[in-house]
Amino acid sequence: MSTRPRSTAALFALAAALCAPGVASAQLELVPMLGLADLGAEDDDVEYDASLAGGFSFGGRLARIFSLHGQVNLHPVDIEDEPGIDASALLVTFGVAGLFNVLDNQTVRLMFGPVIGGFNLSQTFESELFGDDLNVSISGPHLALQGGVYFHISDAVSLGPTFQFGRLIPSEVCVSSGNTETCDDDIDDDDGLSLLLVYASAIFSF
Numbered sequence: 001m002s003t004r005p006r007s008t009a010a011l012f013a014l015a016a017a018l019c020a021p022g023v024a025s026a027q028l029e030l031v032p033m034l035g036l037a038d039l040g041a042e043d044d045d046v047e048y049d050a051s052l053a054g055g056f057s058f059g060g061r062l063a064r065i066f067s068l069h070g071q072v073n074l075h076p077v078d079i080e081d082e083p084g085i086d087a088s089a090l091l092v093t094f095g096v097a098g099l100f101n102v103l104d105n106q107t108v109r110l111m112f113g114p115v116i117g118g119f120n121l122s123q124t125f126e127s128e129l130f131g132d133d134l135n136v137s138i139s140g141p142h143l144a145l146q147g148g149v150y151f152h153i154s155d156a157v158s159l160g161p162t163f164q165f166g167r168l169i170p171s172e173v174c175v176s177s178g179n180t181e182t183c184d185d186d187i188d189d190d191d192g193l194s195l196l197l198v199y200a201s202a203i204f205s206f
Helices: 004-025
Strands: 027-041 051-063 066-079 086-104 108-126 134-152 157-168 172-177 180-184 193-205
Touching: 027 066, 027 157, 051 086, 051 193, 066 108, 066 193, 086 134, 108 157, 108 193, 134 193
Parallel strands: none
Antiparallel strands: 027 051, 027 193, 051 066, 066 086, 086 108, 108 134, 134 157, 134 172, 157 193, 172 180
16 A cells, blocks of 8 residues: 555645644734823923823734734823913824733733834913914834733633833924924933823734
């Protein structure tokens, strides 16, 4: 009896066994997030209050141990108003998160990894002293670490907290009032911002 059919069948069986984990783990994931954000400034002239934030992350689980996501976070920033000045702001961060599945069993999934991207902080100051509103836009790189613990509700849904702490590094500041705008990219290294995000999250796998 020829051994060639048996050898061929064995090779196919081995290939299927090797590929199965990769196929099983190659899946899309959508992660809506809602919680609180705390923006900290090293400049004593500006104080930010912790307030509501939201975001979403979308990507794929490329291997059992690794997921790659693109994410966007929106944070309406509360600024402590000075007398006679009304201030409001919106912080947008965006980036790519490379997350390692440190633990994943039938009950819980633990993820941790870096986030690399950028940010834009738009601030508006209203006062009779200014005449026209004063708009300040700060942008630059965003570097952070993210972690989360998620409990499996079903094969397709997991729930749990997401934590992210990072650094916002201003590379350009633009100030506009009326029809006048000036921009400056000579930013002091000490003018950075810190950002802490604490979210309730859901992971939808499909």
